[in-house]
Amino acid sequence: xxxxxxxxxxxxxxxxxxxxxxxxxxxxxxxxxxxxxxxxxxxxxxxxxxxxxxxxxxxxxxxxxxxxxxxxxxxxxxxxxxxxxxxxxxxxxxxxxxxxxxxxxxxxxxxxxxxxxxxxxxxxxxxxxxxxxxxxxxxxxxxxxxxxxxxxxxxxxxxxxxxxxxxxxxxxxxxxxxxxxxxxxxxxxxxxxxxxxxxxxxxxxxxxxxxxxxxxxxxxxxxxxxxxxxxxxxxxxxxxxxxxxxxxxxxxxxxxxxxxxxx
Amino acid sequence: xxxxxxxxxxxxxxxxxxxxxxxxxxxxxxxxxxxxxxxxxxxxxxxxxxxxxxxxxxxxxxxxxxxxxxxxxxxxxxxxxxxxxxxxxxxxxxxxxxxxxxxxxxxxxxxxxxxxxxxxxxxxxxxxxxxxxxxxxxxxxxxxxxxxxxxxxxxxxxxxxxxxxxxxxxxxxxxxxxxxxxxxxxxxxxxxxxxxxxxxxxxxxxxxxxxxxxxxxxxxxxxxxxxxxxxxxxxxxxxxxxxxxxxxxxxxxxxxxxxxxxx
Numbered sequence: 001x002x003x004x005x006x007x008x009x010x011x012x013x014x015x016x017x018x019x020x021x022x023x024x025x026x027x028x029x030x031x032x033x034x035x036x037x038x039x040x041x042x043x044x045x046x047x048x049x050x051x052x053x054x055x056x057x058x059x060x061x062x063x064x065x066x067x068x069x070x071x072x073x074x075x076x077x078x079x080x081x082x083x084x085x086x087x088x089x090x091x092x093x094x095x096x097x098x099x100x101x102x103x104x105x106x107x108x109x110x111x112x113x114x115x116x117x118x119x120x121x122x123x124x125x126x127x128x129x130x131x132x133x134x135x136x137x138x139x140x141x142x143x144x145x146x147x148x149x150x151x152x153x154x155x156x157x158x159x160x161x162x163x164x165x166x167x168x169x170x171x172x173x174x175x176x177x178x179x180x181x182x183x184x185x186x187x188x189x190x191x192x193x194x195x196x197x198x199x200x201x202x203x204x205x206x207x208x209x210x211x212x213x214x215x216x217x218x219x220x221x222x223x224x225x226x227x228x229x230x231x232x233x234x235x236x237x238x239x240x241x242x243x244x245x246x247x248x249x250x251x252x253x254x255x256x257x258x259x260x261x262x263x
Numbered sequence: 264x265x266x267x268x269x270x271x272x273x274x275x276x277x278x279x280x281x282x283x284x285x286x287x288x289x290x291x292x293x294x295x296x297x298x299x300x301x302x303x304x305x306x307x308x309x310x311x312x313x314x315x316x317x318x319x320x321x322x323x324x325x326x327x328x329x330x331x332x333x334x335x336x337x338x339x340x341x342x343x344x345x346x347x348x349x350x351x352x353x354x355x356x357x358x359x360x361x362x363x364x365x366x367x368x369x370x371x372x373x374x375x376x377x378x379x380x381x382x383x384x385x386x387x388x389x390x391x392x393x394x395x396x397x398x399x400x401x402x403x404x405x406x407x408x409x410x411x412x413x414x415x416x417x418x419x420x421x422x423x424x425x426x427x428x429x430x431x432x433x434x435x436x437x438x439x440x441x442x443x444x445x446x447x448x449x450x451x452x453x454x455x456x457x458x459x460x461x462x463x464x465x466x467x468x469x470x471x472x473x474x475x476x477x478x479x480x481x482x483x484x485x486x487x488x489x490x491x492x493x494x495x496x497x498x499x500x501x502x503x504x505x506x507x508x509x510x511x512x513x514x515x516x517x518x519x520x521x522x523x524x525x526x
Contacts, residue, residue, distance in 0.1 A: 016281070016289040016290070017289075018279070018282075018286075018289045019281075019286055019289070022390075023279075023281075023480055023481070026279040026280075026281045026282070026289030026290050027279070027290025027291075028290075125485075125489065126476070126489065127285075127476070127478075127485060127489060213389070213390070215390075217286055217480075218286070220485060220486060221485075221486075222388075222390065222483060222484075222485075223388055223483060223484075226388065226389065226390060
């Protein structure tokens, strides 16, 4: 079976331009897409990021989030005849609330996560607490600080902490790209009939991030963030891969969305 | 001789609110004061920060800087009957261009500086290069990377690199407050007739920074930046000191400016 990659539309959010592109052109609101990536692979169904939970967002920032039922994880999976229980692995670029909203539905999945990201989510810097506001997938995480690698306090049945670059299935590789958050991962997927796809996650919101030389305005380590943005460009060159950006309103119309797929 | 502290008005600059207070309320321009601190002490005349050079600023950002001749270092010192050659020590909170503009006039001074700050200025992160745009006080620094502690490539005749908290004269103490830049220092001065004064430098722009819980939008290490902002509040409590903020348009009208002084 050839690996397939589906992009699951997750709705959209809005931020100031200077928050998407650190310090640049403040005062202009920008609406941007949020999506998840389903990798259908002979060894499992890997879901990279799971979008946002509109209720959580509405409570924090009323009127910002736009999301239809078809743009939730259950709704988007239904477009291709799947349900959340069919997901074998959830991979999160990081645990900010617009990347984990659908985790809680994937009750049969192993959750793979960077050790540092789990620690950050469990005990966020005060200025990051809002970013980690949706812990619905791991409701007890903030209460137990003893062994974050333990599975019993995590909503999904299995939780695997990793560090470093990791090929988690043949042709499906997580690359460390910290800076936006401590344990951020980007994902590369090799396909039979096209160039490899690199999903940047929030290490690079958009082509505009590269053009402006601007990381996200939200970050814990800007020096690492700039190195990660460069790393993504280097990886793309090294592997002749195509970059798919996490929140790129200009690129999004050109991406193939589910039920269409890349293979 | 009792120690005296003069605040030397250095003019004003303008930034977006979200750049002064990281990510908060983008789209509103805020004009803020820039000033230097002269500590007249029995062991020397210590100048903490030296404002901006209007020509350098105008080249980068035309129309932003406001500065009269009396708001330059020679002009401001003349208000109290001094000239730049009377300065024995220049201390910089950090080497961003709005804190070093007058260094070059102090040709008889020893320049005291945090080792990490000198390294950052010599080899800035790409996203910090603009901040370190005025190297007029050390014109060869960016060309020689061998021994940054050496004096011969520095405009001022002596250059002393330090690390850690340092009492550089009795009652005149530099406290490490990194985050905004790698080697940032804040200054505490003990006086005979009033509470100690703590000059925050850019580790805390304004009272509003504390009220909003927002460090500067310009920073190399936000986690350190938040710890430093907390450290300043802890130091103020520990020493029953008063915080004097670096760029506080609300507090500035209440500060005593030269030729008046604190003692």
